[in-house]
Amino acid sequence: MEQQEGVWSYSAVLMGSPVQLKLFRHDPSLAARTFRLIKRYEDLFTVNRTPSQVMDINLAAGQHPVVVSRPVYELIACAKAASLVRGGCFNLAIGPLVKRWRIGFRHDNAVPPADELAALLALTDPQNVLLDEAAGSVYLALPGMEIDLGAIAKGYIADRVRDFLGREGVTQALINLGGNVHTLGAPQGGWGIGLKKPFSAADALVGVIDVEDKSVVTSGTYERFFEVDGKRYHHILNPATGYPLDNELDSVTVISTDSLDGDIWTTLLYGMGVEQGCQALRQKPEIEAIFITKDRRVVASSTRNVRFTLMDDSYTFTD
Ligand code: ADP
Numbered sequence: 533m534e535q536q537e538g539v540w541s542y543s544a545v546l547m548g549s550p551v552q553l554k555l556f557r558h559d560p561s562l563a564a565r566t567f568r569l570i571k572r573y574e575d576l577f578t579v580n581r582t583p584s585q586v587m588d589i590n591l592a593a594g595q596h597p598v599v600v601s602r603p604v605y606e607l608i609a610c611a612k613a614a615s616l617v618r619g620g621c622f623n624l625a626i627g628p629l630v631k632r633w634r635i636g637f638r639h640d641n642a643v644p645p646a647d648e649l650a651a652l653l654a655l656t657d658p659q660n661v662l663l664d665e666a667a668g669s670v671y672l673a674l675p676g677m678e679i680d681l682g683a684i685a686k687g688y689i690a691d692r693v694r695d696f697l698g699r700e701g702v703t704q705a706l707i708n709l710g711g712n713v714h715t716l717g718a719p720q721g722g723w724g725i726g727l728k729k730p731f732s733a734a735d736a737l738v739g740v741i742d743v744e745d746k747s748v749v750t751s752g753t754y755e756r757f758f759e760v761d762g763k764r765y766h767h768i769l770n771p772a773t774g775y776p777l778d779n780e781l782d783s784v785t786v787i788s789t790d791s792l793d794g795d796i797w798t799t800l801l802y803g804m805g806v807e808q809g810c811q812a813l814r815q816k817p818e819i820e821a822i823f824i825t826k827d828r829r830v831v832a833s834s835t836r837n838v839r840f841t842l843m844d845d846s847y848t849f850t851d
């Protein structure tokens with residue numbers, strides 16, 4: 533616990549990252565209950581260890597449907613819908629490829645052979661994730677298929693934390709799940725959320741985003757990657773090729789009411805790139821994005837609704 537000017541910060545390590553909760557009152561019991569809530573959801577969704585309900589689904593692939601709890605069913609239904617968005621690159625059935633690449637988990641990273649990746653691609657069709665609403669069950673039609681909710685579990689959980697804190701009567705708080713920041717209300721002057729500088733020290737910022745009552749999600753290729761022969765391989769995979777997405781982006785940040793939308797849209801926009809992404813967001817006034825490109829441009833989907841202050845003059849800011 534850390535206290536600064538009326539703000540109390542509580543931290544824990546959950547979902548493989550440091551998690552931070554900021555409250556405007558001294559309430560270690562509330563912080564402990566918040567962290568327990570996160571842990572409960574982590575145990576439902578993880579694909580990195582058993583037991584978890586998502587692991588149960590994966591282990592029964594090609595054999596039988598698995599009845600799951602409501603949150604798991606809902607998140608998978610939502611992830612399947614996102615996987616069918618045309619032009620996006622979100623795919624909940626990407627699991628076999630994620631496991632094969634193991635980016636960020638191994639120290640002896642190597643590029644998998646092309647024929648292996650091609651074989652695994654055949655196991656990633658989201659249409660083969662079969663949902664039975666009445667039974668509340670999920671069935672993976674082919675043996676070897678694996679669901680991976682790594683791109684959206686944090687968003688779903690951040691929303692549940694927001695709801696929980698709201699029910700507890702909290703009007704101002706910030707939860708940082710590592711990549712997903714969610715806020716309730718705002719202190720005087722707004723929450724200044726730092727936008728990380730890609731491939732730099734952890735505390736280096738390109739600028740600050742001011743939000744109130746919003747989620748801010750950043751997905752960056754600098755978070756987990758490895759290099760072979762000067763080429764960088766990061767952890768967001770292109771479901772069409774089986775290789776990491778290769779485009780002009782270093783990171784995508786989404787500002788939205790729900791963190792789940794932030795998670796879905798960071799991944800979709802990663803696949804779309806700046807131009808197509810901004811065009812897609814014109815139909816979505818409730819969702820805004822900030823792209824950071826490899827050639828050091830910071831591009832906002834709208835400067836009317838995005839309050840961004842550039843702090844690093846080696847970047848240029850445009851909309
Ligand atoms: P972080 O883990 O840093 O929050 P993201 O939110 O960007 O990162 O999600 C990346 C994770 O999502 C990967 O580690 C993997 O588990 C999963 N993933 C990778 N590629 C895709 C994809 N195309 N569609 C859906 N999930 C993906």
Ligand code: MG
Pocket residue numbers: 682683684686711712751795
């Ligand atoms: Mg994430």
Ligand code: MG
Pocket residue numbers: 683684751794795796798799
């Ligand atoms: Mg994401």
